[in-house]
Amino acid sequence: MVEQNASLKERLQGDMKAALKAGEKDRLSTIRLILAAVKQKEVDERIMLDDAQVVVVLDKMAKQRRESIAQYEAAGRNDLADIERTELLIIQDYLPQALSEEEVTAILQAAIAEAGAKGIGDMGKVMALAKPKLQGRTDMSAASARVKSLLS
Known part of the structure; x- marks a missing residue:
């Protein structure tokens, strides 16, 4: 394990080495998938991802896995x-702690108040304010549905 204040990418690379040494094939292959997705995004956008951007990649991967599970x-x-x-499960190890309902x-509700939202037409503004606080910590489609119910 890498120290707690290391970046998420450093933690992933350290955990990959540990999984390799321990012979944990499932964990190793999943961490390699994560690192490949992070690297692909960095190459595509010509940037170095920070922890928040890595969480976005992880969140997307988790969503893909949930959809695949339902289809399978x-x-x-x-x-x-x-x-x-x-x-x-391995991807979720690297996501921030999930938020309660x-x-x-x-x-x-704070985002609705901050946006001064009056109805469904203001949903985009509310989600734009809430997304950075919720990304990787809750199912964004469920959060979107909750905004819709709060605004109607």
């Missing part, structure tokens, strides 16, 4: 769903 289960392919579940609602 619907198709009766539990073997493939189990692989996706394992990857999702109450915390998400409080953040959304």
Whole structure:
């Protein structure tokens, strides 16, 4: 394990080495997938990602895994769903601590107040304010649905 105040990328690289030494094949392959996705984004955008941007990549990967699990289960392919579940658990290790329903609602209500939102037409403004606080810590589609219900 890498020290706690290390960047997320440094932590991933340290954990990859540890998984390699320990022979943890699932963890090693998932961390390599994460690092490849981070590197791809850096190359595509010609930037070095900070922790917040790495969390966005992780959040996207977690969402993809959740969608794949649902599709594999619907198709009766539990073997493939189990692989996706394992990857999702490892990805979630690197995401910030999940927020409770109450915390998400409080953040959304604060964003509604800050945006001066009056109705559904202001949903984009609210989500723009709330997204940085929620990214990687809750399901953004569920948060969006909650904003819609709070504004209607």
